[in-house]
Amino acid sequence: MKTLNILTFALAALIFTACGDPSRMADEDKPKDRLAEEILALEGTLKKQMDNPTIDTASAVSLIIKSDLFADRFQQDSLTPHFLFKSGAVARGIGQYEKAIDLWDRVVTVYPDFEKVPESLFFQGFTYDNDLENMPKAEEKYEAFLQQFPKHPIAKDAKMLLAVVQSGKSANEVVKEFQQNNQATE
Template sequence: MKLNLHRNGLLLLAFVLCLLAGCKHEKTEQEKLYDEITAKEAELYKDKTEAIDKDKAIEMVRMYAEYADKYTADSLAPEYLFRAAEISENANQPNNAITYLTRIEENYKNYKNYPIAIFKKAYIYENNLKNQEKARQYYEKFIADYPDHELAEAANSSLMFLGMSDEELIKVLEKLSKE
């Protein structure tokens, strides 16, 4: 009888060990992509004294967009779109930046940097795309929706100077400095 209990105990132990060995956590595709992004970010930003490699930056944007496309409900999706927009703007790809910011605007209204995304759209329209009408639209939207935001004053100033030539701007600034 004791031998039988001992044998059953060993069988149970062997079964539990086999079960544990077979239950290794395989990373999901989402976890793998997140890990790849984290590694690429570390590589891209490791040397802050050098300019960022444009090819690596473009690859980073592609990965951010892929994550946001595949995992739209994930809390990282709007953050990755925001980062993709920043890199795109800095890589002189303002239309791509606008595309990513528009996705935030349309799908992630509760995202912590949503107001900044709206401001950045106005800024890019004004300074990169030279689209004064769209810039005005987004500065006005920003001011109406976020009058107490830390960027509200900058948005008001941008609206005031929007469309002015350099000469007109200098005259206005000189006049303001005299007052």
Template sequence: MNNKNIYVLSLALIVVVVIWGCSNKQEHLKNEITNIEKQLFNDTTGIIMPQKAQKTIELYSKYIHNYPHDSLSAEYIFRAAQLCTAIGNFEEAIKFYDSLIISFPEIPKAAEAMFMKAFVFDNYLYRYDKARENYMLFIQKFPNHDLRRDAEKSIQFLGMSNAEILEILQADADKNNLEKNQQ
């Protein structure tokens, strides 16, 4: 075998080892995420354990950083946002939702992320201006989405207490019943 063949063979072997090593690291990280996800909830209470949630978010972030164009990154961004919301880290949830909307605008989860971003502003951060802005943007970008009516109702009820919302819904139901009875 001449030197040129040895060089080409060595180079090919190095490429194979590097590719295998990278995919092996990716698989290892996926497995680590799967394992920690199984430990997220307390077995007796069913409540999310904050320490496990934080570790899961860190692993999601690591995967997203290392494999930003992988389709699984979009799912992990969404899950990270949901976990942040669940443990009360609302500003971080907003950042993850923004990341999904910007990095993966074409996937169906982008619409859900936009709605959830508005929802977090509305129900957890009480930033009704931002909630309205994001609900309106959602309606504009996704006029045929299943969550459109929810976004419209959320805009209608921005800043209202549950009692006020219930009062309006009851009045609407009474009005509808009255109209049906008159027909």
């Protein structure tokens, strides 16, 4: 009997994973305009929640899934890089850091002429740095940003963050040093 339960569970798990994400599957055949409208509506819903201390995680996840699907189905559409960029920010906001990085990386690699490519590259470094604490990857992304966009308005920030990452010190240590240096000069 125990073996039967294990086999039943294993079969159910196999069927579920083989079928994919049910919410994504429901959108697979939707027309482009309908899917875009739903994404924009979800963006609006989440924007209204910006002042709330909690966010509707279900709407956030739905936005990420729909944006990802839109990008898969309509790669050449002009809305695609916008959806990917915004869903990257949403993914980071709900703690899906790896997904955020993947979405922004897709913007950088597939849409190199998109206006938000610099920010997409910077946010990858920032997420590796602050959220995942993966300093080698953060350094790689900050350096790539500075090499490609040295005159961008956030280049100074990237340079400062790169210096912090390369110092091997935590952000708190750097802030304390800065405060001590300021007090010493006063």
